[in-house]
Each structure stands twice: as structure tokens, then as C-alpha cells.
Amino acid sequence: MAVAEKKLSKKLEEIHERIRAAVPWEPLGPTPMPDIPDLRSWDMRLLKTYKPFYAPFCDLCCLCTFGKCDLTAGKRGACGIDIATQQARMVLLACLMGCSAHAAHGAHILEHLIEKHGADKKIDLGGSIEIEAPHIRTVLGLKPETLGDLQIAIDYVFKEVGHLLDSCHTGQEGAALDYESKALHAGMLDHVGMEAADIAQIVGFGYPTSVADTPLVDMGWGAIDKSKPTILVSGHNPATSTELIDYLREHNLEDKVEVAGVCCTALETTRYSDRAKIVGPLSRQLFFMRAGIADVIMTDEQCIRTDTPQEAAKTGSAVIACLDKAMYGLEDATDMDTGEIVRRMVDDGEQFAILDSKKAAEVAVKVAMELAPKRKKEWLTEAEAVELAKKCNNCGICEQVCPNLCRMGDGITELAKGNFEPIRVLFNECIGCGKCEQECPRHVPIFRLMQVAAGNETWKARAGRGPIMDTEIRTVGAPITLGTIPGVIAIVGCSNFPDIEDIADMVDEFAKRKYIVVLSGCSAMVAGMKKDADGKTVYEKYPGDFEGGGVVNVGSCVANSHITGAAIKIANIFAALPLRGNYEVMADYVLNRVGAVGVAWGAYSQKAASIGAGCNRLGIPVVMGPHASKYRRLYLSRKEEDDWRVMDARKKEIVDTGEPSPEHLAYVCETKEKAMPMIAKLCIRKNDTPQGRAIKLNHYISLHKKYIGGGLPEDLHLFVRRDPDIPLVYKKEVRAHLQEIGWQPREPVGLPTFIGTYPSKVSVDAVIH
Amino acid sequence: MSAVLPRHRVNVLTGTKSARLIEDPAEYAELIKKAKRPLLVVGPLLLETSPEGKLLLEYALDLARAGGIPICATAQTRGKIVELGVQPDCLYDAVEIVNALKDPDWQGVKKEGNHDLVMFCGIRSDLGSQGLSTLKHFARHLKTMTLCKHYFPHATYSLPNFKKDSEWYEFLESLIANLKKGD
DSSP, X not given: OHHHHHHHHHHHHHHHHHTTTTSOSSXXXXXXXXXXXXXXXXXXXXXXXXXXXXXXXXXXXXXXXXXXXXXXXXXXOTTSOOHHHHHHHHHHHHHHHHHHHHHHHHHHHHHHHHHHHOTTOBOOOOTTOSOOOHHIIIIIOOOXXXXXXXXXXXXXXXXXXXXXXXXXXXXXXXXXXXXXXXXXXXXXXHHHHHHHHHHHHHHHHTOOOSOSOOOEEEESGGGSOTTSOEEEEESSOTHHHHHHHHHHHHTTOTTTSXXXXXXXXXXXHHHHOTTXXXXXXXXXXXXXXXXXXXXXXXXXXXXXXXXXXXXXXHHTOEEEEOSTTOOTTOEEOTTSOHHHHHHHHHHHOOOEEOOOHHHHXXXXXHXXXXXGGGOOOOOOOHHHHHHHHTTOOOOSHHHHHOXXXXXXXXXXXXXXTTOOHHHHHHHHHOOOOOHHHHHOTTOOOHHHHHHHHHTTOOEEEEOOOOSOOHHHHHHHHHHHHHXXXXXXEEEOSOOOOSOTHHHHHXXXXXXXXXXXXXXXXXXHHHTTSOOOTTSOOHHHHSOSSSSTTOEEEEESGGGHHHHHHHHHHIIIIISOOOOTTOHHHHHHHHHHHOOEEEEETTOOSHHHHHHHHHHHHTTOOEEEOGGGGGGSEEEEOOGGGSOOEEEETTTTEEEEOOOOSSOOSEEEOSSHHHHHHHHHHHTOOTTOOHHHHHHHHHHHHHHHXXXXXXXXXXXXXXXXXXXXGSOGGGHHHHHHHHHHHTOOOOOOOSSEESTTSSOOSSOGGGGOO | OOOOOOSSHXXXXXXXXXXXXXXXXXXXXXHHHHOSSEEEXXXXXXXXXXXXXXXXXXXXXXXXXXXXXXXXXXXXXXXXXXXXXXXXXXXXXXXXXXXXXXXXXXXXXXXXXXXXXXXXXXXXXXHHHHHHHHHHHHOTTSEEEEXXXXXXXXXXXXXXXXXXXXXXXXXXXXXXXXXXXXX
């Protein structure tokens, strides 16, 4: 026993040293740099109410040479695993891939920037941000002051990822709930890695910070001047694209060369230069490549098509792979003479990997300027499109292979008659995978036909602004926790949308109702890809401030950490709860008192899985689109049949509220129409004041009536505590309904918390501010 | 009907436990009639209309009426069902009703015990397939049946892939007629 205690204290000693625990900026909480078991009790408490719901993608486990093992009908695999545990293991693996992608991105950026500026480069996020790294402060207990300090966070993430990945080995973890706890751990780590990456980028590249009104940048391929040499940057890591901009600036070429981006690198590049253009989200990547507009394509990492070299070769675009994550089997020309690389790319059409970003930038510009005059960038005319469309006999194969179930044949058949409208609608539903064209027995060039539908329309997106300012948190903290700002809706992630216009519709619906709408990644782009009757996008219609009715683009995928970071800041700045090594208290506060909801409507990637898991551990529910059922796992409650007991921290009593708020933690909606009221409902928190609750229920009822119809929501009675909770507009109707079903009033809980309802090192007093 | 299994199952098994494909409306009707507590789950794809102008939801409502089957309305179908003069027996979204169904102790929409046969119609195929997989693996106390125009392998009973929508409409009309025969 004494030996064990000694070991533990040695381990803690090391942690204390790494996080400089002696520096007294805040008292240190119970879980600095938590290992796998340290927050397990919190996870189990969450999973008691929000039970995992599994939808196996496959009946088998194929991970080792014992199998394949059939796991149907209660059978276990050769290692002993059952179907539920196998699903949970796959979810953990997905979260680890996602977390690793962001953390490795952060590690690479840090290496690049430390090389450039030194490890002692100070972190300064401007005059309005003192809590520079809420996740790193909360999870590690470290207040990072320099780029070198961010490395400590990345090292911690990598260490934990190693342990978690180990647990996925055959013959290890045997309980689905423990795999879920580990997936939640990976999700939490992901937000640490993302935060380190984006802080490094802001500090090292001078991205906007402590400002809300960032520039409006041009979006859509119509915004690109095709007469100029054009370089496409694709992926997520801005190390190369920022060097590219620097090279153009240093050589006075900014007016002569177009730089366009697809996916998150586009957002990163426009944070660095508002003259760069955004092509669009991931779903537009293959379209743009096949259009042949880019003279040079520079890839970095994550969500870049794996067939980029082959696709680029079809249209004569040059390719430079700029990061080791994706080298495509290309010759590594990092140490080759620049002139030689340029000659071989221009004269021989060769493609290279160049892992020195400065050199890659120089080569890209030189190749683009030499290649552009030699290339023809032809755009299909409408008349040519109609002729090509006549090859289609609407056999339906395209619909059979479409992941988004699009009836391409119907649109092409209409196009052959000269009717362009159906194909324009389909273009908005298309996720850009190219399977339809690959399978078409008549070889109809479906993507080229849709280019005509896409036309040359241009839009505006607000450049990513980075963290939410402390000053903004001070202003909105009270109205969010009291409920008078009805919620924070974070619309994040990838472009696997049922319909691309759903995002702008959601943003508009909630911004006009004075929710705070926050965006990131591909969702941040497509929010701007719809115009209202006055020709305005949501970015032109609403301010960029973190306030009711604001529409805030925080930036790329890694900037998601600023959204969850804002929730922590509300607990820390507004409620004055210490965050240092105090994850449970922060998460408990967010779950019970901050009406925030994540919406990952087009989630497709493993990164989205880990971001979502990180939100869930922090107490933020996430609503996803229908494709996300393929992640295999949700966290669902069963309304009144589940455990809705909380501790009233003021009275130190456990209270059975019977109120399912928030009702689910990870939820899939089939349609936008269902999602609208569900998002509003998931903003309800037990802490709402009567005034705040009435505002939230007003939106819930109104959205239900607008999108679902058929009367009042069937579960409304569960969210009405007393008569003052009933919104004025619906008073008469709701009172009559409640009377009819025999509703009884109940007392609201003074200070709701999970702490005290499960075994924890944290005392109930810790949540009282 | 299970997928055809190879002799050396552990090494080469690739298939799944697949739905029994049924093309005869009378056989489908018999299966429904045999159920003690059936449930019909309707999804938003039924808000589309046939080329003849019939709302697809009407097929589902006719079927429910003919078989005396309670209706669960998902997504935004509730509004249209009420508009057509029918009060759905319960409102859940797709994942919520599947979540309830997989609990053997759930008392069902009529509070008479969990359902023994659940029919799905009008839910998009990716979400529908995943929900059926959940029930296949975790709800062995019930059987599932699909009424959509395509084959769903994760169901217990499924219709085939109809080449033409008109064949599907004919099947549904015949199924409704067969259910009425038992009245």
C-alpha cells in the first residue's frame, strides 16, 4: 500500500512539474492531465442516463486472424467479444483517428512555427482574451504561455492516444461501456489537440483574434479569375498555403496569381489573406478538380481525395503533395533542385511530393505561371450539356450507388430536354463522391454536366475569427445560463449533407430567433452558399458577434475547440468556477446550465466522431444528419423512463426532476424539419429561469408547429415546471392541453448538478459559485 | 432466410443474416395477421405523391386501417397524418422508436406489451437500414418487416427491389385487400 501511494505521488509530482503547479493562477483541481480511469466515473454517470444505442454496420468482426467472427444472435467472437462491445471498439478507433489527425496537425504546425519563431514565442491572443486556452487549462491544468508550452499539451494527447489505441487490441477491453468511456476520453483529448493547433496558428501566422468583424471573403469558383494562373490548396494544414501567400507577397505576384482553397485549408488561407478565394467544402473538391481550373493543386492533409494525382492528370493540373500524411507514391523532391522540379513538372507533367513548405510554395507559383498560358480552361456550354445529357437512358444505376440517394438520372433526363432546374437542385444534394459517373454504363460525364448547373455563382463567407472573446462571455454568460438567450447553436463539420442549403436555412432560422449561431469547417462555408430575396448571405445579414442573433465563423476544424472552449469560459468567467484540472465541474456546469447544442448535419469523418465525443463528455448534446447513423453509436435517453435525478446543490438534496433536459447526447435526425424543433428542445436546461424557459418553449412550440405540424409537441408537459414557464403566445392552448392530460406543476431545481449523484472526488460544494 | 453460408465459416464468412424476401402480398398479409401486437412506423418519404397524384402516406394509412395496426409517426409526418383526419398512436423519430423497441420490457404504444412485429415504410434507406440492424442484433424478441420498394437485408421480412414503382403500388394495394379479407 505504501509503495502504491509513493508511486502515485511520484506520478503526480511529475505532472505538477510539467504544468508548473506551483504557479498559483488558480487552485489545482483533482484531475490534472487525466489518465483513462480518472474521469471514468463521470462518463459512467453520463452513460447511465444517455445509454449507448448501437446500429451495427456489419454482422462481423474482421480485425484479427481468429476470425472473421459472426456476432449475430448473441454469439461472441473467438476472442470473446460481443456485438455491442465490438461497435464501441470501432467507435473508439474512429475517435482515435480523428483525435490523431488534429493532434498531428497541431504537432506539425508547432514544429513549423517553432522552427520559424522559436519555442519561446509568447502566446498573445489580443486584449480581449485572457483565458487563452480553456481546454488546456481545464484538462492539463497548464496555463500555456509560449509555443513551447503548447507542445506539452500535444505530448500529453499523444501519450493518451497510445494507451487508448492499445486497448483496441484483440483480447483487451471487454465492456462496451468502458470502450465508450475511452471514446469520450479520446474526444476530450481531441479538443485539447485542436486548441493547441489553432492557438499556434493564430500566434504564428497572425490570424485574426480578439475581433468579431473579420473580412467577408469571396466564395465559389465564379469568384476565381480563370484567366490568371490558379493554385488550389486542399486539405487542412496551412503551413504551405501561408508560405504560398508570403511568396506571392514578396514577389509582388498577388495580383497575378489566384489562390483558391477547398475544405478547411480554404478557411485557414482566408484567415491569412482575404484575397484568397474559397471554392467550397469537401463536396466540391472533385468537381473543381475535374473542371481543370487549377493549374497547380497543392495537397496537405485530411479530407483530401486519395485519387488527386489521377484526377489532376486527366485535366493537366500539376500536383504537389506537401505533407507526409499523403504522399501518393510520388517521388520525394524535397531535396531536389527547384529549377529541376519546375522543369520536370512543366515539361514532363510529373507530380512530386515536396515536404519543405517554402520550396513547395516557390515551385507551385513558378509551375502555375508557366503552365497556365499553355492550358485551355474550357467550360461546357449549355448546348453541349444538353447534347451530352441525351446519352442517359435513366437506367437508375446512379441512384443505386449514390450515398445520398440522389436521382441523378431524373435530373439528366430533364437536362436533355433543356430543363436545367432539376440538375441544379441535385447539385446541392450531391456530396461529390463521383460514384455515379464511375458506375454509369453509358459513360455520361455527370460531373461536367453539373458544372453547367453550378454556373458561376459567387457568395460571401466571413473569415474565421478564432476564439470567443472573454468580454463577449461576460456579456452573454448570464442570459445564456438563465435562458433569455435561448441557446448557442454550433453548426459544425463536414459536407455530407442531405442538402447543402439545409445549413443556411438552419442558420437563418436560429439567428433570426436570437440564438447565438456559431460555425466552423465546411458548415461555415456552405452557410454562405445561399442568398435571400435581397441577394444576401447569412454572413451579410447577421453580425459576427457572439451575441443573440450573431452568426460567428470561428474558423476551420481545429477552431471547433473555441466553441467548446466558450462553454468552459462561461463556467469559469461568468460563474467564477475554477477550471484548473477541474474537468468534471466544468462538464457538469455545461451539461446542466449552458444551453448549447452542436449540429453536425453533414458529419462524415472520423474527426467529426471525435469532435462529437468531446462535446458529449463536456455535456454538450450533438444533433447529426441521417448519414451519421453509420457511425454505429448514439447516446439516447428514453424520456420519462430514464433517470433524471439531480442534486440540488443549494439544498444538498437529490431531486427527481422527471425532466429530460437535455434529452439526448448524440442524436440522428432524418430530416431538417425534424432537426429544427429538436435543436431548440436540446437547448433546454434545468437551470432555466421561468422567463428563460418560456422563451425556449416558445421557440420549441413554434418550430414544431412550423416544421412538424399537427398541434403541440407531444412531450411539452415534461418541460413545463410551473405556469410561468408557459410562453405567453401559447398560454391558452398549452394550459388547456396540460389540463386535459392531468399535468401537475413541480418546483424548479435551484442549482442542478450531477455531482453528488455518483462516486466522485469532487464535492457538491465545488459547483457552488 | 439467412445468407448462404460457406462450409468453413470462420475463415471465409462474409455474408450477413439476411431478410426473408417475400413477393406474395397474401403471404405478407398472413404474417401481419399472425402478429399479436403489430406496429407501423411511417417516415417522411411517404410525403411524396405517386404519378397518379396519390399521397404515398395514404397507402400506409389504408394498411393500418385494414389491419387495425397502430401508427408511429416519425419526422414531419405527423402534420400530414393529422391533416388526413387520423391521429397517430405515437410520435417518435426513427432512432427513438427503435431505441424503445429494443427494450423487451417496453410496453408499446398501446401499453399492452412490446410489439412482436414492426413494419417500417418511408424512412430513407441508410437510416432505415441502420435501425433495422439495431433491431436485428438487439431485439430478438420482435420481428421486423419493410414495406418500402427496395430490399432491406437487415429486416426479418422484406419486399424485393421493384423495378417499377407501379409494381410496388400494386403490391401495397393487394396487401391491403388481403388484410381486409380477414375482417
